[in-house]
Amino acid sequence: MWPGLIDKAKEGGLDCIQTYVFWNMHEPKQGQYNFEGRFDLVKFVKIVQSKGLYVNLRIGPYINAEWNYGGIPYWVHDIPGITFRTDNEPFKKEMQRFTEKIVSMMKGENMYASQGGPIILQQIENEYQNVEAHFGESGHSYVEWAASMVVALQTGVPWTMCKQDDAPDNVIDTCNGMYCGDRETFTSNSTKEPKIWTENWTGWFQVFGGRRPQRPVEDIAYAVARFVAKKGTFVNYYMYHGGTNLGRSGGPFVTPSYDYDAPIDEYGIIRQPKWGHLRDLHKAVKLCSIAILFWKSHDKITLGPSQEAHVFRSRGGECAAFLSNMDPKSDVTISFFNLRYYLPAWSVSILPDCRTVIFNTAMVNSQTNLMKSITPYKKMSPSKILQNENVDGFEKWQIFEEHIGVLQENSFKASGLLEHISTTKDMTDYLWYTISINVDKDEPFLKSDKLPILGIVSQGYCVLVFINNILAGRAHGNVTTPRFKLEQPVYLHPGKNDIALLSMTVGLPNSGPLYERKVAGITEVTIQGFRDGARDLSKELWTYQVGLGGEKLELYTESGSKNVNWSFTSQPPSNQPMTWYKTRIHGPRGNEPVALDLSSMGKGQAWVNGEHIGRYWISYHSLRGNCSRKCDYRGRYNRHKCESNCGQPSQRLYHIPRSLLHPMGNVLVLFEETGGNPSKVALSRWSLRRICAHISERHHSSVNLSQKMETDLKILHTHTIPTLRLECPVGKMISFIMFVSFGNPQGECGHFIEGTCHSIESRVIAEKACLGQRECFLEVSSEAFGADPCVGTMKSLAIEAICS
Ligand code: GAL
Numbered sequence: 001m002w003p004g005l006i007d008k009a010k011e012g013g014l015d016c017i018q019t020y021v022f023w024n025m026h027e028p029k030q031g032q033y034n035f036e037g038r039f040d041l042v043k044f045v046k047i048v049q050s051k052g053l054y055v056n057l058r059i060g061p062y063i064n065a066e067w068n069y070g071g072i073p074y075w076v077h078d079i080p081g082i083t084f085r086t087d088n089e090p091f092k093k094e095m096q097r098f099t100e101k102i103v104s105m106m107k108g109e110n111m112y113a114s115q116g117g118p119i120i121l122q123q124i125e126n127e128y129q130n131v132e133a134h135f136g137e138s139g140h141s142y143v144e145w146a147a148s149m150v151v152a153l154q155t156g157v158p159w160t161m162c163k164q165d166d167a168p169d170n171v172i173d174t175c176n177g178m179y180c181g182d183r184e185t186f187t188s189n190s191t192k193e194p195k196i197w198t199e200n201w202t203g204w205f206q207v208f209g210g211r212r213p214q215r216p217v218e219d220i221a222y223a224v225a226r227f228v229a230k231k232g233t234f235v236n237y238y239m240y241h242g243g244t245n246l247g248r249s250g251g252p253f254v255t256p257s258y259d260y261d262a263p264i265d266e267y268g269i270i271r272q273p274k275w276g277h278l279r280d281l282h283k284a285v286k287l288c289s290i291a292i293l294f295w296k297s298h299d300k301i302t303l304g305p306s307q308e309a310h311v312f313r314s315r316g317g318e319c320a321a322f323l324s325n326m327d328p329k330s331d332v333t334i335s336f337f338n339l340r341y342y343l344p345a346w347s348v349s350i351l352p353d354c355r356t357v358i359f360n361t362a363m364v365n366s367q368t369n370l371m372k373s374i375t376p377y378k379k380m381s382p383s384k385i386l387q388n389e390n391v392d393g394f395e396k397w398q399i400f401e402e403h404i405g406v407l408q409e410n411s412f413k414a415s416g417l418l419e420h421i422s423t424t425k426d427m428t429d430y431l432w433y434t435i436s437i438n439v440d441k442d443e444p445f446l447k448s449d450k451l452p453i454l455g456i457v458s459q460g461y462c463v464l465v466f467i468n469n470i471l472a473g474r475a476h477g478n479v480t481t482p483r484f485k486l487e488q489p490v491y492l493h494p495g496k497n498d499i500a501l502l503s504m505t506v507g508l509p510n511s512g513p514l515y516e517r518k519v520a521g522i523t524e525v526t527i528q529g530f531r532d533g534a535r536d537l538s539k540e541l542w543t544y545q546v547g548l549g550g551e552k553l554e555l556y557t558e559s560g561s562k563n564v565n566w567s568f569t570s571q572p573p574s575n576q577p578m579t580w581y582k583t584r585i586h587g588p589r590g591n592e593p594v595a596l597d598l599s600s601m602g603k604g605q606a607w608v609n610g611e612h613i614g615r616y617w618i619s620y621h622s623l624r625g626n627c628s629r630k631c632d633y634r635g636r637y638n639r640h641k642c643e644s645n646c647g648q649p650s651q652r653l654y655h656i657p658r659s660l661l662h663p664m665g666n667v668l669v670l671f672e673e674t675g676g677n678p679s680k681v682a683l684s685r686w687s688l689r690r691i692c693a694h695i696s697e698r699h700h701s702s703v704n705l706s707q708k709m710e711t712d713l714k715i716l717h718t719h720t721i722p723t724l725r726l727e728c729p730v731g732k733m734i735s736f737i738m739f740v741s742f743g744n745p746q747g748e749c750g751h752f753i754e755g756t757c758h759s760i761e762s763r764v765i766a767e768k769a770c771l772g773q774r775e776c777f778l779e780v781s782s783e784a785f786g787a788d789p790c791v792g793t794m795k796s797l798a799i800e801a802i803c804s
Contacts, residue, residue: 114156203261
């Protein structure tokens, strides 16, 4: 996907691609490196270079990034005497070795700008200041060490440390956040250093049990324009494209989708109007380049109580201005150099000639794209597939039941309850704790309806309880508190009873001081209700197994799946815990992105052609309530402001990158832990359903435009008369206008309705301009629509169209 994504980033006006380097992916075992396939870092940097863009390489090697263990391979934890991220010799040694490895790879390929390559910036550590105080003196000396270690590598390209006020002078302290232009304390640690914003959060990540955060593009554009106005130099969108955390690579409770509400969505499709509005912003900022880059003076002028101008003037007489209205509620009209300007609340206008507004952050002139998942792929009989090789569909499901509890050949015994993470060592999510207990036939609970109570205390993250092979209980923690307790009445019979507890992690800890010492797994098991009181099993002899039998046999691969006998069934059993399901999928044809719709399943993991495509957890819903359809962009954003997906599974669709699929016979394997219905599992295509735009007549300064400014405005498609622009993806045309109204239409994309004012010419004019075109422009003015449908009312044009 890399070349296509980078093309879209370039078209969106980016000049530089920033990426983290994922140590645990590149060195899964100490000294064994992996830079192949999608881990081919040099190839990635070269592709960016071939597109004419720069690179900011954030090596870390601690990266956080909602990534398993913050990017540090688990084996580092087992080095004797190690403490992560402080002045600790064993840690520094490994960190230095990996950093040097990456730097020498880049040098070897001439990838640094100093060598003519694309890398212009690089990062060591990541937001270390968040944990520094915990380590006292050692924290600060570690910062000094990290800086001098990397500077000594002599790359000829500056190093940054993000959020690091005490970064030494030879590295640059950078800002991460939502409003780096208005972070008063952010000055960078030296006046000689450029103001760099390494993470401008375009949305937020998603966790299981959480809602979907969304950040309005007007607010992002506002924050960027404020930063540039105040002499910010480098802005990175975190994420511009977040994509998918394949496999078990996500951090604690983090979903495989790392969509982040980014300008390019999880599937690699531009998200509108976010992508388009930021593209327009970038064009507008670039039209100010000369004044900004060669400024002789940079002045702040107060225009009102919450309004100000920032004016750049170059030696050659170029002038560019940014007019800000920081008021979160009121629109205002202000005077600037003797002209009147209308400034919507919480917005910045950009004037590349200090006269003409060519862009305002709150006025979105970019279309909305309504995306939809379509699920056309149905179950079908193998005979049908044989008759017609071209059909898309699922073959019959096959089933294999996972053994409940340990298998003798994979098990070991230990006294007491073991810590989960140091036992599984990140090889698997699963750890079986099993024990058998004897119940005397005279126990009173056998003759009454008062059942004994099983009590479990766990440090995280989930547990399934099996009593005599039957699923008898389950519990889990959450992203803020992975610890949990379970108290559950259980059926026990006279004689021997088997207790099997399946403890699970969902991504290893990735942040905070000493996160490598965080623990998971069961710490207490008791059963109350026996004649002589409660039985505490915590210190007894337990039998363990790391991982599942099916994982050991690699049932998710083509060859591994031959290790067991699967049973065929036309109607796979639903609601059956601990079951492996396997099928073959033919197709899907076409080239739209595809995802697996797992809405009917419970909790588990999924593989396609042996590639782990992620953990799923449909049964864990987010909290209900407070997901309003309207999102007011005005005022400071926080990640709970514009959430969607209330009371829903956090993720239903699981991306399968096209590159993992063959045209026919793709092996899909699911491991379901608690119970689901695989017959309803389907493949979805992620398609553009409709495009919309809604633009109002605007207040503009009435100035005579210079020739150059006229051309600049055309580049931006923001003519003095506001113009609505619609555009279908490459290869598609506008085939039908669902809705159009020039007047005062109401509602939003997908739900527009006519208002009290409507021009009857709307449809004829829109169809004439747009039908059969890939792209069309419509002027938003009464003249363009023949007559004013309601004199004295502020009008707008709303349109919704189908591309096919
Ligand atoms: C930052 C961190 C990133 C990422 C982000 C949240 O603080 O540097 O790696 O975790 O938060 O998505």
